[in-house]
Each structure stands twice: as C-alpha cells, then as structure tokens.
Amino acid sequence: MYSQDINECLSGDHGCDVNARCGNIIGSYFCQCLQGYSGDGHSCYDVDECAQDNGICEHECMNQPGKYSCVCSTGYTITADLHNCTDVDECVSSNDTCEQTCTNTAGSFLCSCRGGYQLHIDGRSCVDIDECKLQNGGCSHECTNTPGGHECHCPFPLLLDHRNTTCVNVTSCALRNGGCDHICSLGAEGRIHCTCRAGWELSTDQRTCIDVDECVSFNGGCEQVCVNHAGGFNCSCRSGFESRKDDPSKCQPMCSPPCAHGGSCMRWNVCLCRPGWTGEGCHTAVCELPCANGGRCVAPNTCQCPSDYSGPQCLIPVTTPCVPPCQHGSICGPLNTCVCPTGTSGIRCEKLTCPVVTTVVSMARAVRKGFRESYVDRCGPLGVQLCTKYRINQARVYLQAYRVGYKIQCPDKTR
Incomplete structure (x- = not known):
C-alpha cells in the first residue's frame, strides 16, 4: 500500500521557532536556528556577538537581533571592512569648520586665529583685538585700530620713528624721507622741503603728492580720447582710428587690410589708391x-x-620650334606639325617634289679704297724751300660681286 509524505514545513504543522528554518524529510522534518541564533531549532535565542572580543570591532559593537554592527566614535568613520575606524579630517571635509586656521587632530580638530585676533567662545570664530585699548597700542600719540593690527599716527609736523610707535621732530630726510611722498630736500634754514615728481602736485599738508589730471585741461592735448593715470596720461583713439607714429597724440583713420602700393587711408576702411591700383586695400592692379x-x-x-x-x-x-626641325624653309605649325612650301612634302617637309635650281644674282658693291698722292709744299727755315710731301686719300670704287642661291622651281601647271 502506497502512502504520500506530508510536508509539515508547508502545512505549518511543525514546532520550529520563528527564528529557525524548517526542513522537510520523508516521514518527518527538522528545525535549524538561523545565523545569529542558537538552540535546538524548536527554541532559538539571539547570540550576542559583541560579548566575544567586542565583535572584532575597533571602537564600539552594537548587538542586534540575529546580527551586530560596528560603530565608530565621533570624528571617525567606518572603513570598508566594516570593523575598523579611520580619522575624519574635518579641516578638509568641511569649509566652515574654522574661520581662519584649522588643525586636524585624532578624532577632532582645533581652530586658531592669526596675529591680532583671538578665538571666540564658540571655538571657531575669530574676533579682532583692539590693541588701541591696551596701553594705546604702544603709540606715543594717536592709535588707530585696524583688522588684525593697529597703526600709530603723529600730529603735524612730527613723524614716527623707526619703531613706528614714537613721534619725533623731523630734522633730516633720512627718517622716512622727511615725511615727503616723493622728493625730500633740506632747506637753507634746516627745514624739510618736499617736492613732487612730474605729473603730481603738492597737497596742502606740504608733504603728500596728489595726481594731476592732465585730461581736464585741453583734453591733455589729445586729439580724441585722453586717459588719466597716476603721474601721467595716455592718448588713445576711437574705434576705426589708430595713433599716428610721428605724433601719438593725433589719430588717423585705420584701414583693414592696410592700404597697399602707396595708397592713403582716408576714413575707416576706405583707401585712396595711387594711379594704376584700385579695389579694397589698393591690391588690384589696373x-x-x-x-x-x-x-x-x-x-x-x-x-x-x-x-x-x-x-x-x-x-x-x-611659337615653339618643331622637334625634329622643319626643313626646306617650312614653318612650324600647331601640335608640332610642319607647314610645307610648294615643292616639298613629308612630315618634316624633307622630300622635294620639284627640282632645285641654282640662282646667280649679280650685284655691285661700293667700297672706299685708300691711295697715296704727292703734293708740293713750303718747308725749311722761314719756309723759303719747296718740298714734295705725301698723303693718304680715299676714293669710292665699285666691286662686282655675285650671290649664289638655290630655289625650288616647279613647272607651271597648264591645261
């Protein structure tokens, strides 16, 4: 007789703990506690992993039902192995940690301030120290507080000494240039006299030099735009113009491309070209x-x-000479072909189709020929004697000559 197995795990007819796994076998079943739990499967209880070696956690171990996790102290973060901890550099990870200087420490950080500041009670902000409230900042006369420091000042005509704290009388240009901005000189009465460099003028305190705005008076002599700067000024030109090389204060029209071949730029990008040239920039010949x-x-x-x-x-x-050359007086034509005269034929007119006859032309040629002739002339002392003398004279004579030639003579075609 055949009997069918009952799967107690599917029917729920088993006694396994809720934290156990049910496994069916033929005719029965078994119970096994899940990982993180211990027992016989019918009764399972949580295993506290933190009780043994702190769960191998570097800092704190937190037990949970069926598992555990490692937790790092403040200022640290868990590593990839989920057990060890590494320090967090708060000075890098956060921009608002400290107002001025941040120093990282193990698990934390420290804020500090630059000279002239002190750390606020919040441990992060920096507060300016008013040095003038502490013994007048060490100044003999006037003290002015500045962010992170202070400055000492003296009433006219005193000057600060080399320590920048005590005010003394000025007797030499060696101390702070006599209080002069630019040039210090000692007068006949031993008094300090201040002067300014070109482009500056002395202010009412007779020490400070202030810039002279040359552009206020007649536009600084500039034809178009005057730009003032400390101690001087520059002339510039409006768009479409450029400064003249011979006089930078004057402007001339600017052509792009430049006028070539001696052309003159009359106004922006318009050239007046010399005869024989035209077009944009005078680049086109006529x-x-x-x-x-x-x-x-x-x-x-x-x-x-x-x-x-x-x-x-x-x-x-x-005309390009034919190769090989044409013969018998023929003419080289297009495409390296010869145009043959009457009485010749062939590619190079090398064949004669009519006989060649000799021609003789008689011709007389006039030439000059020299001959000697005699004549009688006075000679001797006082010219009382007669002597026979000779001289070379020229006469035109005609010489008979013959010119021999050759020609192709073809018979006349008659009907």
Whole structure:
C-alpha cells in the first residue's frame, strides 16, 4: 500500500521557532536556528556577538537581533571592512569648520586665529583685538585700530620713528624721507622741503603728492580720447582710428587690410589708391588695355601671360620650334606639325617634289679704297724751300660681286 509524505514545513504543522528554518524529510522534518541564533531549532535565542572580543570591532559593537554592527566614535568613520575606524579630517571635509586656521587632530580638530585676533567662545570664530585699548597700542600719540593690527599716527609736523610707535621732530630726510611722498630736500634754514615728481602736485599738508589730471585741461592735448593715470596720461583713439607714429597724440583713420602700393587711408576702411591700383586695400592692379587670352593684370599696365602667349596684352602667340626641325624653309605649325612650301612634302617637309635650281644674282658693291698722292709744299727755315710731301686719300670704287642661291622651281601647271 502506497502512502504520500506530508510536508509539515508547508502545512505549518511543525514546532520550529520563528527564528529557525524548517526542513522537510520523508516521514518527518527538522528545525535549524538561523545565523545569529542558537538552540535546538524548536527554541532559538539571539547570540550576542559583541560579548566575544567586542565583535572584532575597533571602537564600539552594537548587538542586534540575529546580527551586530560596528560603530565608530565621533570624528571617525567606518572603513570598508566594516570593523575598523579611520580619522575624519574635518579641516578638509568641511569649509566652515574654522574661520581662519584649522588643525586636524585624532578624532577632532582645533581652530586658531592669526596675529591680532583671538578665538571666540564658540571655538571657531575669530574676533579682532583692539590693541588701541591696551596701553594705546604702544603709540606715543594717536592709535588707530585696524583688522588684525593697529597703526600709530603723529600730529603735524612730527613723524614716527623707526619703531613706528614714537613721534619725533623731523630734522633730516633720512627718517622716512622727511615725511615727503616723493622728493625730500633740506632747506637753507634746516627745514624739510618736499617736492613732487612730474605729473603730481603738492597737497596742502606740504608733504603728500596728489595726481594731476592732465585730461581736464585741453583734453591733455589729445586729439580724441585722453586717459588719466597716476603721474601721467595716455592718448588713445576711437574705434576705426589708430595713433599716428610721428605724433601719438593725433589719430588717423585705420584701414583693414592696410592700404597697399602707396595708397592713403582716408576714413575707416576706405583707401585712396595711387594711379594704376584700385579695389579694397589698393591690391588690384589696373590695365588700361585688357589682358587677352587668359592673361592676368598683376601691376599697372602689366599683364602676366599664359605660357603660349606673350606681348603687352598677351596677343602674340608663342611659337615653339618643331622637334625634329622643319626643313626646306617650312614653318612650324600647331601640335608640332610642319607647314610645307610648294615643292616639298613629308612630315618634316624633307622630300622635294620639284627640282632645285641654282640662282646667280649679280650685284655691285661700293667700297672706299685708300691711295697715296704727292703734293708740293713750303718747308725749311722761314719756309723759303719747296718740298714734295705725301698723303693718304680715299676714293669710292665699285666691286662686282655675285650671290649664289638655290630655289625650288616647279613647272607651271597648264591645261
């Protein structure tokens, strides 16, 4: 007889603890406590992992039902192994930790302040120390508090000594330049006299130099824009103009591209070109007679011709000698072909189709020929004697000559 197994784990007809796992077997079942619990499976209780070696946690161990976790102290953070702790650098991780200086410590940080400040009771902010309230800041006369410090001042005509605390009488330019901003000199009566460099003027305290605004008076001599600066000024030009090289206070129109070939910039980007040039920036040459056959005007009345034409306007074809050369007076034509005269034939007109006859032309040629002739002239002392003398004279004579030639003589075609 066959009997079917009952799965007690599915039917719920088992006695396993809620923190245990139920496993079915044929005819029965078993109970096993889950990880983090201990017991026989029918009764399971939580295991406190923190009770043994603090759960291997570096700082604090927190037990939980069926598990545990490690917790770090303030100022530390848990590492990737979830057991150890590493220090948190609060000076890097937060921008508002300290107002001025932050120093990291193990698990914490410390705030400090620069000289002239003291740490607030909140341990983070810095408060300015008013040194003038403490023995007048060490000043013999006037004390002015500044953020993080203080300054001592003296009534006129006293000056601070080298320690910047005590006011003394001025008797030499060696101490703080006699109190002068620029130039200190000692007068005849031993008094300090202050003067200013060019572009400055002495103020009413006879020590301080203040800038002179040259642009107020006649625009500083600038034609367009005057820009004042400490001790001087600069002239500049409005848009579309540039300073002249010979006189930086004057402006001239600016052309872009610059006017070439001697052209003059009349106003912004408008050039007045010299004869023979035109176009933007005077870069285009003018040829009164146009360049033919693909020629290009490159300079006033100057054409740049293609390789097969020449002449002022590229009108003359360039004749290239035939190779091999044409014979018997033939002319080289296009495409390296010969144009044969009457009585010749062939590729190079090398064949004669008519006989060659000799021609003789008689011609007389006039030449000058020298000859010697005699004549009688006075000679001797006082010219009382007669002597025969000789001289070379020239006469025109005609020489008979003959010119021999050859020609192709073809018979006349008659019907």
